Amino acid sequence: MAERTQKSKTTTNRDTETTAEAAPAVTETGEKLKAELDDLLDEIDEVLETNAEDFVKSYVQKGGQ
Amino acid sequence: MALTKVCGIETEYGIVVRGGDNNPVSASSMLINAYVAATNRERGRIGWDFEDEQPANDARGFSLDDSLAPEVETMLVNAVLTNGARYYVDHAHPEISTPEVTTAREALVWDRAAEEIVRASMEHVRTLLPDGGEIIVHKNNSDGKGNSYGCHENYLIAREVPFGRLASQITAHFVTRQVFCGAGKVGCELPGRPDDHVPYQLSQRADFFEEEIGLETTLKRPIVNTRDEPHADAQKYRRLHVIVGDANMSEVATYMKVATTAVVLAMIEDDALGDDWLLGNPVAAIRQVSHDPTLRQTIMLRDGSRATALEVQWGLLERARKYEQSHGLGCVGDDVAIDVLDRWEAVLGALESDPTTVAGQVDWVAKQRLVDGYAARHDLRPGSARLKAIDLQYHDLRADRCLALRAGLDTMVSSDEVTAAMTEPPTTTRAYFRGKCLAKFPDEVVAANWDSLVFDIGRDPLRRVPMMEPLRGTADHVGTLIAESQTARELLERLGQ
Numbered sequence: 377m378a379e380r381t382q383k384s385k386t387t388t389n390r391d392t393e394t395t396a397e398a399a400p401a402v403t404e405t406g407e408k409l410k411a412e413l414d415d416l417l418d419e420i421d422e423v424l425e426t427n428a429e430d431f432v433k434s435y436v437q438k439g440g441q
Numbered sequence: 442m443a444l445t446k447v448c449g450i451e452t453e454y455g456i457v458v459r460g461g462d463n464n465p466v467s468a469s470s471m472l473i474n475a476y477v478a479a480t481n482r483e484r485g486r487i488g489w490d491f492e493d494e495q496p497a498n499d500a501r502g503f504s505l506d507d508s509l510a511p512e513v514e515t516m517l518v519n520a521v522l523t524n525g526a527r528y529y530v531d532h533a534h535p536e537i538s539t540p541e542v543t544t545a546r547e548a549l550v551w552d553r554a555a556e557e558i559v560r561a562s563m564e565h566v567r568t569l570l571p572d573g574g575e576i577i578v579h580k581n582n583s584d585g586k587g588n589s590y591g592c593h594e595n596y597l598i599a600r601e602v603p604f605g606r607l608a609s610q611i612t613a614h615f616v617t618r619q620v621f622c623g624a625g626k627v628g629c630e631l632p633g634r635p636d637d638h639v640p641y642q643l644s645q646r647a648d649f650f651e652e653e654i655g656l657e658t659t660l661k662r663p664i665v666n667t668r669d670e671p672h673a674d675a676q677k678y679r680r681l682h683v684i685v686g687d688a689n690m691s692e693v694a695t696y697m698k699v700a701t702t703a704v705v706l707a708m709i710e711d712d713a714l715g716d717d718w719l720l721g722n723p724v725a726a727i728r729q730v731s732h733d734p735t736l737r738q739t740i741m742l743r744d745g746s747r748a749t750a751l752e753v754q755w756g757l758l759e760r761a762r763k764y765e766q767s768h769g770l771g772c773v774g775d776d777v778a779i780d781v782l783d784r785w786e787a788v789l790g791a792l793e794s795d796p797t798t799v800a801g802q803v804d805w806v807a808k809q810r811l812v813d814g815y816a817a818r819h820d821l822r823p824g825s826a827r828l829k830a831i832d833l834q835y836h837d838l839r840a841d842r843c844l845a846l847r848a849g850l851d852t853m854v855s856s857d858e859v860t861a862a863m864t865e866p867p868t869t870t871r872a873y874f875r876g877k878c879l880a881k882f883p884d885e886v887v888a889a890n891w892d893s894l895v896f897d898i899g900r901d902p903l904r905r906v907p908m909m910e911p912l913r914g915t916a917d918h919v920g921t922l923i924a925e926s927q928t929a930r931e932l933l934e935r936l937g938q
Contacts, residue, residue, distance in 0.1 A: 416848070423842055431833070432833060435457060435833060437534070439534070439590075440589055441591040441684065
């Protein structure tokens, strides 16, 4: 357990340093991720079953292990 | 030293018929028959041979054969494929058992091949259905209404390992590995709890486990399953039948599920894991871990102390690092040994600091991103049917509907490799002998199962070739022999049969 605690502490220090130097890049990455998610949600709107509620309701799978 | 971790994955798929009779048994048969008929190199008429199947034998040393009905239904479709896999109807689901392989990477390749075989089957069966009719298959483990179906893994273990120690020491990994290989689920199916008891959880399966250990697979499911049916020399081997896992859409998750489990089992086999991570109440713990996407809650250890699932995983990883130093990781395969511990450390570190950074690798994180994003966009309440539809459609194997295919998941194997594995067996196990004999001598192989092939070579009695050693019958052993034999009779003569 001791080794692990040390390890995660090291990781945390490293993260803190990079965050301080690269704050604008982080924001850019955040915006890029948000744009990607928006595109993905657009796509889900297109391919999601039109009668999603019925599909979910009728989805019954008996006799499994 | 631990045995080579021969392993395999068996997946029961969810099945729905649209525009036809929604009978899952006949739909599963149709699906498989359509594939077998369309791919004429696969001989569906080659029967599965049940002679050596003993699903009622218990690893704790007794048999329930007298009290349990046989689990196998022989009249149902049961095909053996040239890639060494078995494609069959199990209860009311289509199921594919991959061929035996020797590494997590190979398990991933043939698991992906199984997925593509199901996708191809859906295409082939469409032509047999009335206009607008289709059979839809999901690679998931729950219908959201309290019914579950499995994705089982199997690992070869030395018979001399005491089963009690194996069961108690592997439990911590089975309860906590879901942090990186849970497939995610909207809602809760715990008996007696409302669906919205948990809006979102890590695992499809955790709600269905009611016992720590036992023989059952369809009710009162145990975290450690005791089925003692090695499909190999029972004096030397066990097959640990693992029923606790989720079917994964993420290739990385499938790989990590099998690779880390193989490592932990090797440690137990070499008695190098120890009893530091025994759990106090595994059944409560598997649910607690699944129900906590923050990954912050603690579970109780046997000694009364508490740890988070991640802390248990860090502890197992630390042991694995030491085991690598003392024993090496050769038994999980060199190409897996080279990256499994680093990948394990990376995914635990990411889950600890910011799970969203592993949305390309961990199914429950990838799915949660879609569910939460969609809920925010459309102002949906937790448990809304449209969020459940997203959950379901994440696992939909139709390429034009599958949300996992759109979620930006990382890949580890090429599509060429997967396509080849739909028809070619692995070269590293007896599955090579099974698959190659089926491909070359389809008229002479009359029955097959995991540990034997039965040939009919004319007037003589049928010849059963036993394959009790999973690592015999590889390409190295029999590749030239099969290639040079013009007939099955010649092959059997050269094998000394």
